[in-house]
Amino acid sequence: MKKIVVVGGGAGGMELITKLGKTLGKKGKAEITLVDIANHHIWKPLLHELATGSLDEGTNAVDYQVHGANKGYLYQRGALTGIDRENRQIILAPLYSADGRLILDERRLDYDYLVIGIGAISNDFGIPGVKEHAFTLDLTEQAMILRERIQDQFMQHASGQRQGKMKVAIVGAGATGVEMAAELHHMTQTLRTYGYKLEQDLLDLTIVEASDSVMPALPKSDLRQSVHDKLLELGVKVSTSTMVTEVTKQGLTTKDGQLIEADLIVWAAGVKAPEVLATLGLEVNRANQLMAADTGRTLSDERIFTFGDCASIPQEDGSFLPPRGQTARQVALMIGTNLTRLLKDPNAKLDRYVYKDLGSFVNLAHFNTVGNMFSFFHGGLQVVGCPARFVYASLYRRHIISLHGPLKGSMILMIHGLNRLLRPQLKLW
Numbered sequence: 001m002k003k004i005v006v007v008g009g010g011a012g013g014m015e016l017i018t019k020l021g022k023t024l025g026k027k028g029k030a031e032i033t034l035v036d037i038a039n040h041h042i043w044k045p046l047l048h049e050l051a052t053g054s055l056d057e058g059t060n061a062v063d064y065q066v067h068g069a070n071k072g073y074l075y076q077r078g079a080l081t082g083i084d085r086e087n088r089q090i091i092l093a094p095l096y097s098a099d100g101r102l103i104l105d106e107r108r109l110d111y112d113y114l115v116i117g118i119g120a121i122s123n124d125f126g127i128p129g130v131k132e133h134a135f136t137l138d139l140t141e142q143a144m145i146l147r148e149r150i151q152d153q154f155m156q157h158a159s160g161q162r163q164g165k166m167k168v169a170i171v172g173a174g175a176t177g178v179e180m181a182a183e184l185h186h187m188t189q190t191l192r193t194y195g196y197k198l199e200q201d202l203l204d205l206t207i208v209e210a211s212d213s214v215m216p217a218l219p220k221s222d223l224r225q226s227v228h229d230k231l232l233e234l235g236v237k238v239s240t241s242t243m244v245t246e247v248t249k250q251g252l253t254t255k256d257g258q259l260i261e262a263d264l265i266v267w268a269a270g271v272k273a274p275e276v277l278a279t280l281g282l283e284v285n286r287a288n289q290l291m292a293a294d295t296g297r298t299l300s301d302e303r304i305f306t307f308g309d310c311a312s313i314p315q316e317d318g319s320f321l322p323p324r325g326q327t328a329r330q331v332a333l334m335i336g337t338n339l340t341r342l343l344k345d346p347n348a349k350l351d352r353y354v355y356k357d358l359g360s361f362v363n364l365a366h367f368n369t370v371g372n373m374f375s376f377f378h379g380g381l382q383v384v385g386c387p388a389r390f391v392y393a394s395l396y397r398r399h400i401i402s403l404h405g406p407l408k409g410s411m412i413l414m415i416h417g418l419n420r421l422l423r424p425q426l427k428l429w
């Protein structure tokens with residue numbers, strides 16, 4: 001039986017593996033295997049909510065092993081470290097426990113077709129001190145560590161053992177940075193209702209952005225302005241056209257010699273693909289992304305496909321697909337269709353991806369949501385408030401329905417809704 005291995009069970013990978021499991025794995029037409037470093041999936045655009053405790057990982061995480069058993073695919077936990085293309089095998093690093101015990105030795109898995117969708121990691125652009133002093137939001141574990149640090153600081157302020165303002169700096173005013181800032185304000189307000197003795201203006205939060213606007217990826221300047229205005233209303237200091245040159249224990253040093261003091265620094269200034277991709281013998285660009293055609297097939301190997309944040313896929317106008325949830329999902333699903341064809345006929349004509357920007361949304365906790373829909377049509381339609389929140393939330397709903405099917409998916413979403421109503425707004429442990 002032909003073997004398809006998908007490495008990376010993220011926003012795109014989970015939708016692909018579910019599709020392949022249903023159409024091929026369950027019907028015995030191919031053996032489908034998912035490989036991921038983690039043992040569970042949490043939709044990455046929600047990581048900032050996990051970092052502030054708004055999201056409960058217990059009810060939102062999807063266990064790969066169990067999901068695979070239900071959906072017709074196998075699961076192997078491990079990190080991709082190499083590809084033996086001659087023998088069509090991938091190599092997984094030895095697996096260690098958190099306390100350093102060896103659990104599994106290095107392993108090799110056979111494939112006939114390999115799909116790589118291992119996402120992106122934060123790009124520190126070589127700026128000194130980022131790794132040592134800033135938090136990033138690439139993995140569930142990092143979000144959980146950040147949550148603990150944020151909660152510790154709030155507790156120190158509430159107990160009076162830490163004086164003055166709680167100084168936070170977020171580098172990068174894209175969706176991650178802006179949403180994180182709003183979530184931190186929401187967290188401060190909610191903790192006060194839980195009896196934490198926190199000054200109303202405790203949070204001294206600065207967002208630093210190298211370009212001249214917040215949310216530079218939003219197509220309309222009035223949308224960017226409304227995000228900017230809302231941040232100012234919340235008391236966030238917005239510092240655009242500001243380059244960070246060093247991160248230290250004291251805070252951020254900028255190109256013009258300013259020191260922005262911070263007790264807690266979140267780095268959300270941009271992404272690059274994981275370094276391992278540059279060591280696989282496949283063609284990559286400067287951001288370590290695998291170079292591929294618009295069919296999802298890598299330029300280096302016709303049996304290897306790629307999608308999402310780790311892929312460099314050209315569009316008709318010569319630009320490349322942006323690293324976003326919707327492109328990861330759409331390309332991954334198209335690769336699913338292409339692989340099904342290739343199993344029947346190795347010379348089959350493959351679908352080519354044409355990007356249609358369905359919109360961009362930014363959710364400022366419960367304060368506001370703004371976005372732009374149908375950007376391909378006369379610059380798009382501006383949406384704010386409740387309708388924007390509905391569309392924003394529907395992206396996650398669609399992801400859950402794709403993973404679990406309409407019936408079970410709707411039930412899970414109902415449980416999430418009830419859980420949000422019944423459980424405390426913040427998870428504190």
Ligand SMILES: Cc1cc2nc3c(=O)[nH]c(=O)nc-3n(C[C@H](O)[C@H](O)[C@H](O)COP(=O)(O)OP(=O)(O)OC[C@H]3O[C@@H](n4cnc5c(N)ncnc54)[C@H](O)[C@@H]3O)c2cc1C
Nearest residue numbers: 008010011012037044045079080118119308309324325328
């Ligand atoms: C806080 C935040 C908010 C965001 N908000 C939005 C938004 O509003 N809209 C939007 O479109 N996008 C948003 N994004 C970006 C979006 O999350 C990504 O574009 C999307 O998740 C990319 O999907 P992917 O499948 O390529 O990778 P990911 O979803 O990142 O999944 C990658 C998977 O690969 C696994 N992996 C990594 N390395 C290895 C390895 N070596 N071996 C095996 N497995 C590995 C990881 O564990 C993970 O499961 C946001 C991102 C963040 C962090």
